[in-house]
Amino acid sequence: MSKDKQVALVTGGNRGIGYELVKQLALKGFKVILASRDPEIGYEATQKLKELDLDVSCVEMDVANQDSIHQARAAINEKYGRLDVLINNAGVYLEKNEKLLAMTLAFWRKQWQLTSLAFTMSSVRLFLLWKNKVTGELLMFPQNMGR
Numbered sequence: 001m002s003k004d005k006q007v008a009l010v011t012g013g014n015r016g017i018g019y020e021l022v023k024q025l026a027l028k029g030f031k032v033i034l035a036s037r038d039p040e041i042g043y044e045a046t047q048k049l050k051e052l053d054l055d056v057s058c059v060e061m062d063v064a065n066q067d068s069i070h071q072a073r074a075a076i077n078e079k080y081g082r083l084d085v086l087i088n089n090a091g092v093y094l095e096k097n098e099k100l101l102a103m104t105l106a107f108w109r110k111q112w113q114l115t116s117l118a119f120t121m122s123s124v125r126l127f128l129l130w131k132n133k134v135t136g137e138l139l140m141f142p143q144n145m146g147r
């Protein structure tokens with residue numbers, strides 16, 4: 001890896017918007033870490049991108065689990081010692097035919113937990129990798145529920 005290559009991490013990078021973000025960042029020249037809560041699925045998604053000759057690696061990370069975030073941070077620190085861009089993409093969203101007003105309290109709890117708590121927790125933990133840098137980029141995904 002080039003010393004100057006910037007390292008980006010995308011949570012929930014194994015599918016959907018996250019997967020595309022991983023791909024686009026790698027095409028732009030970033031070293032991208034695809035974070036996935038299921039290591040096997042994350043590995044498979046990473047392999048697909050590697051076949052396109054993209055500089056992508058994977059890490060297991062459940063953003064709702066403190067130990068998982070801790071382990072991911074330690075692994076990234078050991079392998080790269082830096083993190084320049086963090087994209088908090090992981091989240092739960094309405095399925096295609098789900099209606100906003102039909103959502104259960106359990107769904108709203110999960111949504112709130114992920115957006116408010118997990119995003120903050122993962123960001124704070126991963127910020128620690130920026131401690132020796134002047135700048136870092138953090139992108140939060142708005143949880144637009146207005147469908």
Ligand SMILES: NC(=O)c1ccc[n+]([C@@H]2O[C@H](COP(=O)([O-])OP(=O)(O)OC[C@H]3O[C@@H](n4cnc5c(N)ncnc54)[C@H](OP(=O)(O)O)[C@@H]3O)[C@@H](O)[C@H]2O)c1
Nearest residue numbers: 012014015016017037062063064089090091092093142144
């Ligand atoms: N699609 C839209 O129109 C839209 C609009 C506004 C905002 N958003 C937001 O944009 C983000 C991506 O949307 P999307 O449509 O690509 O969603 P998606 O296809 O449902 O993908 C969600 C991703 O988040 C991961 N994830 C969920 N809970 C997680 C957890 N606890 N820890 C780690 N990963 C977790 C999922 O992992 P698994 O594969 O393991 O489930 C999956 O990789 C979400 O935050 C969503 O709320 C989407």
